[in-house]
Amino acid sequence: xxxxxxxxxxxxxxxxxxxxxxxxxxxxxxxxxxxxxxxxxxxxxxxxxxxxxxxxxxxxxxxxxxxxxxxxxxxxxxxxxxxxxxxxxxxxxxxxxxxxxxxxxxxxxxxxxxxxxxxxxxxxxxxxxxxxxxxxxxxxxxxxxxxxxxxxxxxxxxxxxxxxxxxxxxxxxxxxxxxxxxxxxxxxxxxxxxxxxxxxxxxxxxxxxxxxxxxxxxxxxxxxxxxxxxxxxxxxxxxxxxxxxxxxxxxxxxxxxxxxxxxxxx
Amino acid sequence: xxxxxxxxxxxxxxxxxxxxxxxxxxxxxxxxxxxxxxxxxxxxxxxxxxxxxxxxxxxxxxxxxxxxxxxxxxxxxxxxxxxxxxxxxxxxxxxxxxxxxxxxxxxxxxxxxxxxxxxxxxxxxxxxxxxxxxxxxxxxxxxxxxxxxxxxxxxxxxxxxxxxxxxxxxxxxxxxxxxxxxxxxxxxxxxxxxxxxxxxxxxxxxxxxxxxxxxxxxxxxxxxxxxxxxxxxxxxxxxxxxxxxxxxxxxxxxxxxxxxxxxxxxxxxxxxxxxxxxx
Numbered sequence: 001x002x003x004x005x006x007x008x009x010x011x012x013x014x015x016x017x018x019x020x021x022x023x024x025x026x027x028x029x030x031x032x033x034x035x036x037x038x039x040x041x042x043x044x045x046x047x048x049x050x051x052x053x054x055x056x057x058x059x060x061x062x063x064x065x066x067x068x069x070x071x072x073x074x075x076x077x078x079x080x081x082x083x084x085x086x087x088x089x090x091x092x093x094x095x096x097x098x099x100x101x102x103x104x105x106x107x108x109x110x111x112x113x114x115x116x117x118x119x120x121x122x123x124x125x126x127x128x129x130x131x132x133x134x135x136x137x138x139x140x141x142x143x144x145x146x147x148x149x150x151x152x153x154x155x156x157x158x159x160x161x162x163x164x165x166x167x168x169x170x171x172x173x174x175x176x177x178x179x180x181x182x183x184x185x186x187x188x189x190x191x192x193x194x195x196x197x198x199x200x201x202x203x204x205x206x207x208x209x210x211x212x213x214x215x216x217x218x219x220x221x222x223x224x225x226x227x228x229x230x231x232x233x234x235x236x237x238x239x240x241x242x243x244x245x246x247x248x249x250x251x252x253x254x255x256x257x258x259x260x261x262x263x264x265x266x
Numbered sequence: 267x268x269x270x271x272x273x274x275x276x277x278x279x280x281x282x283x284x285x286x287x288x289x290x291x292x293x294x295x296x297x298x299x300x301x302x303x304x305x306x307x308x309x310x311x312x313x314x315x316x317x318x319x320x321x322x323x324x325x326x327x328x329x330x331x332x333x334x335x336x337x338x339x340x341x342x343x344x345x346x347x348x349x350x351x352x353x354x355x356x357x358x359x360x361x362x363x364x365x366x367x368x369x370x371x372x373x374x375x376x377x378x379x380x381x382x383x384x385x386x387x388x389x390x391x392x393x394x395x396x397x398x399x400x401x402x403x404x405x406x407x408x409x410x411x412x413x414x415x416x417x418x419x420x421x422x423x424x425x426x427x428x429x430x431x432x433x434x435x436x437x438x439x440x441x442x443x444x445x446x447x448x449x450x451x452x453x454x455x456x457x458x459x460x461x462x463x464x465x466x467x468x469x470x471x472x473x474x475x476x477x478x479x480x481x482x483x484x485x486x487x488x489x490x491x492x493x494x495x496x497x498x499x500x501x502x503x504x505x506x507x508x509x510x511x512x513x514x515x516x517x518x519x520x521x522x523x524x525x526x527x528x529x530x531x532x533x534x535x536x537x538x539x540x541x542x543x544x545x
Binding site for chain 2: 081083084087150152155157158177178179180181182186190193194195
């Protein structure tokens with residue numbers, strides 16, 4: 001939880017100078033009409049990207065790359081649970097791009113005819129996360145069925161929870177968790193604080209929390225791989241810019257950033 | 267409300283009282299009506315958007331009753347804890363001179379200003395499995411609070427207690443101390459004075475505080491989900507169920523919210539008429 005708050009703060013800390021620089025640039029732009037084509041179109045532009053919480057680190061980085069390549073453009077992010085974001089978009093939130101952590105949440109948006117032709121850009125695998133000292137000596141998925149081992153899972157309504165159910169089913173195991181958390185970060189926090197002995201989270205979350213938790217691979221994770229779809233919204237206020245952002249995510253450069261964070265190529 | 271207004275204006279009133287009854291000052295009435303609308307409109311929104319056709323079917327879902335039962339149970343248990351600890355604390359703050367009393371008074375209100383999620387994290391750091399006191403609780407007694415129903419009660423009591431303490435302390439400070447002094451000069455011990463004189467005097471304050479405390483506990487979300495987790499039957503209270511339902515079924519979330527609202531309004535209205543009418 002602290003980490004989330006901190007991340008949000010640090011994002012502001014990054015965003016403020018960026019915004020200042022952009023304000024400065026757009027001021028210059030109006031003085032000198034011969035600016036680059038992107039900023040010449042209509043001064044400062046904005047792309048609103050709604051993305052799954054697990055994409056926070058990578059997309060923030062890609063956003064900065066995009067802004068550097070398109071002077072005068074700001075990429076604004078709304079990170080959160082994919083299901084919540086999908087609901088916000090259906091309720092009319094002004095989004096240009098939606099990157100979801102599961103096809104099911106993307107379907108909420110495509111079913112409402114707000115986007116079409118989503119493309120899978122990465123895949124994410126589950127891992128067992130345990131506290132640094134692994135107090136319950138967990139080393140395979142079967143250990144999670146021991147009633148003495150306290151396990152946190154995501155709620156089935158959110159993508160990481162659905163994937164956990166699928167993986168456990170594939171393994172033919174029945175785990176009774178002590179809590180069903182609202183999103184993957186909350187689940188991981190319970191491991192970091194040592195309140196549970198193990199949790200099923202994404203590989204990318206384990207990598208992001210290196211030093212605070214330990215990750216354990218398990219073979220059944222291959223049966224529950226999450227596809228991440230991305231799409232521009234049909235009513236995207238940013239129009240072409242939205243498409244260009246999606247192109248960046250799908251480009252080799254984008255893939256590089258994502259795989260470095262632990263995502264797999266589709 | 268209206269009856270007390272009538273009795274104020276038509277009662278044995280001084281000349282000033284009669285003058286007031288002439289015309290309602292719009293400077294007060296306009297913001298009052300706006301304030302009321304502001305508080306009531308979201309409720310109306312829930313009513314308008316409620317899926318009335320499938321309401322009964324959704325109400326009968328076992329998870330709904332389970333969450334409601336858990337909510338009522340935990341809020342009531344938390345209120346009992348708050349009364350048992352909060353009334354003596356209020357007495358201490360109002361009646362006993364001790365160094366650091368002002369600081370203690372300020373500290374009591376900390377849970378009011380603390381975002382509940384932060385309160386939940388703080389509880390984890392103290393009472394969690396690796397917490398300062400929690401570690402010892404587990405090794406000595408094998409008790410762990412997180413992810414249990416008792417944990418929900420702890421989180422709710424932490425957040426709700428200030429409401430009771432402030433209410434009771436206010437009543438104690440407003441109570442006429444001459445009764446207590448008279449009892450003391452007649453030889454009553456401090457405990458007897460508290461039990462036979464002070465407590466009956468401030469009873470309306472205690473009840474009002476307990477009701478506020480219960481209402482706050484019933485709606486508690488942040489500290490509960492952080493400290494006690496979210497599992498059906500043990501820790502998933504109504505507010506947690508609403509939050510989770512919002513993810514996939516906004517309609518179910520509306521129904522859950524309506525049930526929580528109805529139950530709390532019925533209980534609070536009942537209590538208010540019975541206990542909290544006269545200050």
